[in-house]
Amino acid sequence: MPPSRAARRLSLLFAVLAAASARAQSDGGTDETIEVRGEKPGGSPQAPGAAAATVEVARFSGEVRSAAELLSTSPGATVHETGAPGQSASLSLRGANAEESLILLDGIPLQGPGGGSIDLSTIPAALLDRMVVSRGVLGAQLGAGALGGAVELLPRRPTARPAGGAQASFGSFGTAQVEGDFAAGGALLGVQLDRTAGDFDYAARVPPESPNWYGFTRQNSDAQRASALFHLEEGLGADTGLDLLLQATAGDRGLPGPATSTTLRSRASDEGGVAGARLRGSAGTVAWAVRAWGRADRVELRGLQLTTDCTDGAPDCPRSEQHSATARAEGEIAASLGDRQLLRMIVSGGEEWIAGGPTGPHRRTLGSIALSDDVALPQSIGLHPALRVDRVGSDTAVSPGITATVHPIGPLEFRAGWGLAFRPASFAELYLDEGGVAPNPDLSPERAWSADAGAVWRSARLTLAADVFWSRYQELILYQLYPPFRIKPYNTGAARIAGLELQIVSTLPFGFTAEAVYTFLDAVNLRTGLEGHHLVYRPPHQLFGRLARRGDRLEGYAALAFRSAMPRDAFDSAHLPAQPRLDAGAGVRAAGPLWIDVEVKNLLDDRTQQDLFEYPLPGLSLAVIARARL
Secondary structure, three states: OOHHHHHHHHHOOOOOHHHHHHHOOOOOOHHHHHHHHHOOOOOOOOOOOOEEEEEEHHHHOOOOOOHHHHHOOOOOEEEEEOOOOOOOEEEEEOOOOHHHEEEEEOOEEEOOOOOOOOOHHHOOHHHEEEEEEEEOOOHHHHOOOOOOEEEEEEEOOOOOOOEEEEEEEEEHHHEEEEEEEEEEOOEEEEEEEEEEOOOOEEEEOOOOOOOOOEEEEOOOOOEEEEEEEEEEEEEOOOOEEEEEEEEEEEEEEEOOOOOOOOOOOOEEEEEEEEEEEEEEEEEOOEEEEEEEEEEEEEEEEEOEOOOOEOOOOOOOOOOEEEEEEEEEEEEEEEEEOOOOEEEEEEEEEEEEEEEOOOOOOEEEEEEEEEEEEEEEEOOOEEEEEEEEEEEEOOEEEEEEEEEEEEEEEOOEEEEEEEEEEEEOOOHHHHHOOOOOEOOOOOOOOEEEEEEEEEEEEEOOOEEEEEEEEEEEEEEEEEEEEEOOOEEEEEEEEEEEEEEEEEEEEEEOHHHEEEEEEEEEEEEEEOOOOOOOOEOOOOOOEEEEEEEEEEOOOEEEEEEEEEEOOEEOOOOOOOEEOOEEEEEEEEEEEEEOOEEEEEEEEOOOOOOOOEOHHHOEOOOOEEEEEEEEEO
């Protein structure tokens, strides 16, 4: 095997071998296997055989799309926003909590400053190449915390020849975005700037039991953010290379609160960054890599009390500042055993820290060892077993998993999988004391297992995918009353979540593409006293449809998103209403590489829509976009 081919296998994370080898002839060479593996669409190289979808960012060129909006087009994904652009947003995969849905940037786990879920608004979508959304309990393949699945954010890759692009958009509510990137000599630098005044009109019932709707203007909902990315891929020889990744973001925004209790003086600022370096190489049929990375975050809250706002700087209104950091190193080795088997091992270790009031300083060690084997069997069958042992602080857990694929005929694939994984309690859950919220340092990890099966038909013009799944969650961390006037997290939760996911993508004549995604979710509470009730904020039905055209001179799209009513309390007695949304846009190539687009969101202009905790969502908005790419 040529060394360069082995290095390429490592860059693809040495997966999906079985599906490729199954297509190869029994006497085929290793080179053919490698090439087919590299072309496998729609999945994660780290989790071969898992239910997955890939969101290509370039597909939404000429549109203003946040990371949250892009992820909402994937099967099994539910995004919860808290208002205008720039406000926080979180992701749920297959009904799992945001803390149970892992997000990685080029393989580096991202977390909030308290160790919990990542705020999607801090991710610069314009600087990404694609997002790979893998669904299921995938702790064995992708790491602790992947109870609902994981999203792998893959940044734009540098090029040897000079290339670059820029885009600027200006729209309603004082919203603007400017981004640009330039690549040459194996290095890429990108910058994205965002701002919004967030002063949209909305309608609300105040108080909530009022029969009438009243008009309001959102206040203290402005946001500003700057993000940058540097990516370097440098060859050091015929069979070695060096990769560097630097990503940083900083923002400031108001915290406007729910419609029923606005907070006009509360604000938050944050800074964060990731730095990673990887040295990779190969020798014959063995490929290796060593990598180190670090992540640091800071969040400051101002003018905020437990249930209301206050005047920043007043004696009874102290600022709250919190810092967190992670440093980790890993070694990886993979060996091909003939044309039909690939063994892989990853060993990693490190530490994470948190400091600042009211949490105080804490730290814990991290360590893991992961083994996987991709085997191609006769009759076009592929097996992908994996096993991972994690130690987080004083908690140690074993996460096994296995997926299988079979190709009875060329474009048709059947798949099935099973996995068991855990999520350790975050620093916030263990140590954060915020007056009315008490910590619990005795929390145990959450645990889940899941089984799923599906089928995919992939041809040049049509992709059809269907998956069913069944998950069971135990030791869920829930907040309960802690007498006399506080709440505290305990391991008292249990749930059963099952569902169906459908996706169709079709390439039509005259440059048109049509796609539709449907997700059914049945999330049932198994906690004592609440058996049979549904989990809150899990919509039973979600639908996304889109018709788009790309051409040399004209482009445009129309998209429909629908989310059904979902329970708002644990007894199914209050619901968040169904939310339909219609977006559309059109553009023309004005001169050379310059495109001018116009986009309209929420064409129905429904100003009564709300998300979590009664946060209003904006009505109709308009944006004008200018972009060029060389």
